[in-house]
Amino acid sequence: MNISKSPWVLHYDGSSCNGCDIEVLATMTPLYDVERFGIINTGNPKHADVLLLTGGINAQTAPVVRQLYNMMPDPKVVVACGICACDGGIFKECYNILGGADKVVPVDVYVPGCAVRPEALIEGVVKAVGILEEKRKKLKESMKAGYCTVDYSKIAIHMTADDYDPSTQYDAVLTEEALRQQAEEKIKATAKPAPKPVNAAAPKAAMASAAPAAQPKAADNNVKGENG
Amino acid sequence: MTAWMIVKALIYILLAPLIGGMLSGLDRVVSARMQGRQGPPVFQPFYDVNKLLHKQTTVVNSIQVLFVTVYLIFTIFTGTLFFAGGDMLLVFFALSMSEVMLVLAAFSTNGPYSIMGAQRELLQMMCYEPMTLLVAIGFYYANGSFMVDDLIRTQVPAIVQIPGFFIGFVFILIIKLRKSPFDLSTSHHMHQEMVKGLTTDLSGSNLALVEIAEWYDVVLMLGIVGMFFITANPISRIWAIISCAVVFFLCTLIDNLFPRVKYKTMLIVTWSVILVFAGTNLLILNVLK
Numbered sequence: 001m002n003i004s005k006s007p008w009v010l011h012y013d014g015s016s017c018n019g020c021d022i023e024v025l026a027t028m029t030p031l032y033d034v035e036r037f038g039i040i041n042t043g044n045p046k047h048a049d050v051l052l053l054t055g056g057i058n059a060q061t062a063p064v065v066r067q068l069y070n071m072m073p074d075p076k077v078v079v080a081c082g083i084c085a086c087d088g089g090i091f092k093e094c095y096n097i098l099g100g101a102d103k104v105v106p107v108d109v110y111v112p113g114c115a116v117r118p119e120a121l122i123e124g125v126v127k128a129v130g131i132l133e134e135k136r137k138k139l140k141e142s143m144k145a146g147y148c149t150v151d152y153s154k155i156a157i158h159m160t161a162d163d164y165d166p167s168t169q170y171d172a173v174l175t176e177e178a179l180r181q182q183a184e185e186k187i188k189a190t191a192k193p194a195p196k197p198v199n200a201a202a203p204k205a206a207m208a209s210a211a212p213a214a215q216p217k218a219a220d221n222n223v224k225g226e227n228g
Numbered sequence: 229m230t231a232w233m234i235v236k237a238l239i240y241i242l243l244a245p246l247i248g249g250m251l252s253g254l255d256r257v258v259s260a261r262m263q264g265r266q267g268p269p270v271f272q273p274f275y276d277v278n279k280l281l282h283k284q285t286t287v288v289n290s291i292q293v294l295f296v297t298v299y300l301i302f303t304i305f306t307g308t309l310f311f312a313g314g315d316m317l318l319v320f321f322a323l324s325m326s327e328v329m330l331v332l333a334a335f336s337t338n339g340p341y342s343i344m345g346a347q348r349e350l351l352q353m354m355c356y357e358p359m360t361l362l363v364a365i366g367f368y369y370a371n372g373s374f375m376v377d378d379l380i381r382t383q384v385p386a387i388v389q390i391p392g393f394f395i396g397f398v399f400i401l402i403i404k405l406r407k408s409p410f411d412l413s414t415s416h417h418m419h420q421e422m423v424k425g426l427t428t429d430l431s432g433s434n435l436a437l438v439e440i441a442e443w444y445d446v447v448l449m450l451g452i453v454g455m456f457f458i459t460a461n462p463i464s465r466i467w468a469i470i471s472c473a474v475v476f477f478l479c480t481l482i483d484n485l486f487p488r489v490k491y492k493t494m495l496i497v498t499w500s501v502i503l504v505f506a507g508t509n510l511l512i513l514n515v516l517k
Contacts, residue, residue, distance in 0.1 A: 005275035033265040035256075038272050043423045046286060046431040049279070073284040073431050136282060 004129040006038040010048035012068055014101065015091070016055025019115030020082035024052055027118045034122060045071040050128050053101040054116075056084045056091045062104045069105040075135035077108040077128040082116040089114060095187050233312040240311040240447070241304060248443025249273045251450075255480050262484045273443075277436045285432030288337040295333035296434045302326030303441040307448040313377030316364040323360065323448075327353055330426060330438070337429035345425025349413035351491050355498040356400035362506045363452065366393035369513045380458045385467075387456040392509025394456050398475055399501045403494070404449055406442075407479050409486040410494050420488070450476065 013021050027034045028041055042048055045068045057065060069078065080101040083089040087100040101107050108131045111124035253270040260267025269275075287293055306322040309315070327349070334346035368374055370389040371382045379386065387394050403410040408417065414425040422428075427438055453475050454468035489497070 006272065006279045030264040033260070033267075035260060035268050036266045038268050038275055043420075044428055046429060047424065047427075047435065049283070071286075073286050075283070139284070 004133045006040075007049045007125065007129045007132060008040045008042045008047055009050045009052055009125065010042060010045050010068065010072065011052045011054070012061075012065060014053055014055035014057045014061045014065060014085060015097070016082065016084050017115075020054035020085070020113075023115050023118050023121060024054065024081060027121055032118050032122065034125070037122075037126070039125065045069075046073065048072050049076055049132055050125060051076065051078045051105070052081050052121075052125075053078060053085045053105075053107075054081045056088045056094075056097045056099060057101055057104050058094075058096045058098060060096075062098060065101065065104045075132055075139050077132050077135065078105050079109045079111060079124050079128045080107045081111050081121055081124065083112050083114045086110045086112055093190070095190050098186075237308040237312040240307055244307060244447040245440055245443045248446045249277070251446055251476060252443060255476070255483075258477070258480050259484055262481070273439065277439050280431075280436035280439070281433050283432040285434055287434070288339070288429050292333050292336050292430070293434060295329050295336060296430065296437050299326050299329035299333060300437045300441040300444075302329060303444045303448075307444050307451070310376060310448055310451055313375065313380075316367055316374045316376060316379070317361075319376075319448075320360045320364055324353065324357060326441070330441075333430070334426045334428075339429045341423045341425060341428040345413045345422055345428065348422075348491060349426055351495070352403050352410065352413055355410070355494055356403050358499070359396050359400045359502050359506065362502065362510070363393055363397050366390040366506065366510065366513075367455070369510070369517070376455070379455060381460050383459060385457050385459050385464060389513065390456070390509055392505035392507075394453075396502045396506040397452065397456075398478070399505075400498065401449055401453070401475065402479055402482055403498070405446060405479055407483040409482065409489050410498075411483075411488060412491055412494065415488070 011021070011024050024041075026032060045051075049072075051069060051072060053065065069076070078101065080086050084091060085101045088097050091097045092099065098104070109124045109128045111120050113120055116124075250270060252273040253268070256272060257267040257270055302322055303326045306319055306326060309322065310319045331346045331349050331353075334342040334349070337343075364374060367379055367386060367390070370386045371379050373379060406414055406416060411417075412425075413422075414427055415422040427435055430438060450472040453472050454465075457468040457471050458464050
């Protein structure tokens with residue numbers, strides 16, 4: 001008896017056309033019936049194991065997605081559903097779109113499609129459940145080593161001693177400030193007919209510069225998360 | 229005699245979670261079949277609880293853990309008292325105590341959904357508490373004792389004398405088992421305005437404890453349903469089990485048939501049912517005796 005028999009899913013729509021959302025809901029219908037695998041569509045991040053993200057991430061939904069991710073107890077996996085959640089899709093060039101879900105949270109499974117087929121979605125979740133099991137084992141090791149505590153700001157990434165590197169932590173890297181910078185750079189890039197490479201390099205630079213000063217911000221965000 | 233009581237209590241403590249979990253799984257399968265789905269395996273609730281125990285537990289504040297644990301302990305205590313043949317009144321008082329603990333656990337988190345769920349849970353308690361007390365009184369009127377041990381040794385089943393109490397009790401069972409028309413405090417079905425109400429801020433092992441406590445609760449409630457049919461005759465126990473099955477199926481059916489109601493409707497409907505059936509029954513018993 002293992003954890004993979006009851007993955008509870010949290011579904012969040014970054015900013016999509018709702019096509020993928022409807023397909024996510026279609027998997028709950030009698031035709032596909034994901035409840036036979038024990039999958040429940042829960043509306044509560046504190047009960048969820050799998051975060052289903054649909055649609056590209058924009059500047060407004062980015063903090064929400066990050067907060068949802070942080071509120072989910074370990075072990076957890078993220079599934080990007082549809083091409084928009086994978087890399088931005090048709091909205092990629094929009095001024096407000098940061099890109100796929102992996103700009104904000106670490107994505108474990110990418111399920112492409114426009115809109116994503118329910119069959120593909122179910123397969124994606126099943127794959128994610130496999131990863132969930134691996135993560136649980138890792139978590140057990142890290143619990144023994146004393147690396148994992150109930151601290152929201154730290155559970156996301158450093159699951160083993162090797163993984164722990166403050167500069168690569170998503171929470172540390174992507175503060176709201178950094179996200180705003182990213183969006184501003186993008187707006188600048190789209191306003192002028194600038195060459196493409198600038199556009200691609202900008203976010204990384206912004207991330208690197210924001211990394212050291214980010215830790216207090218992340219902690220601040222977590223306080224809010226507990227109240228909500 | 230006391231040794232036998234302890235044995236009965238132990239049997240309850242060990243078997244109730246198994247039976248309760250199976251019933252909860254059966255409920256989910258039957259619901260799925262009613263909706264034309266295949267549904268999860270019968271053992272799904274056990275898988276769920278096993279998973280929750282292996283997940284990280286995020287705690288909003290430490291007193292929450294205390295309240296949830298006390299909730300479980302009180303629920304087990306209530307059931308143990310009942311199945312060991314204790315006092316019906318004490319059973320129901322301990323039961324409301326355990327509910328209060330769950331409400332306090334939700335209030336202590338200070339989350340908006342938890343608090344809303346806790347307030348609605350208090351309203352639900354307001355609806356069913358009169359009936360639980362009336363059931364104890366009804367049994368007393370029928371058989372002249374509050375002790376479960378004496379009540380199961382009567383010659384005539386209690387339902388003959390207190391059918392109104394039975395109807396009232398089955399009605400509040402819908403609230404107690406958190407079934408749809410009155411499932412105000414923890415909206416079990418997905419994506420409702422409450423998120424998960426009372427249990428929104430519970431996660432990991434805390435949520436698992438609440439689930440286990442609910443299994444114990446289901447068994448206790450069905451035990452009280454069975455009480456209406458049990459007599460000194462051993463065959464009556466079969467009738468009791470059949471009645472439990474019928475009542476449980478009825479609750480699942482009602483769960484799937486009705487949408488949720490507002491709390492005012494719940495208050496009016498529940499109290500009317502209690503007053504009409506249990507109240508009239510009490511009156512008639514009073515006149516006859």
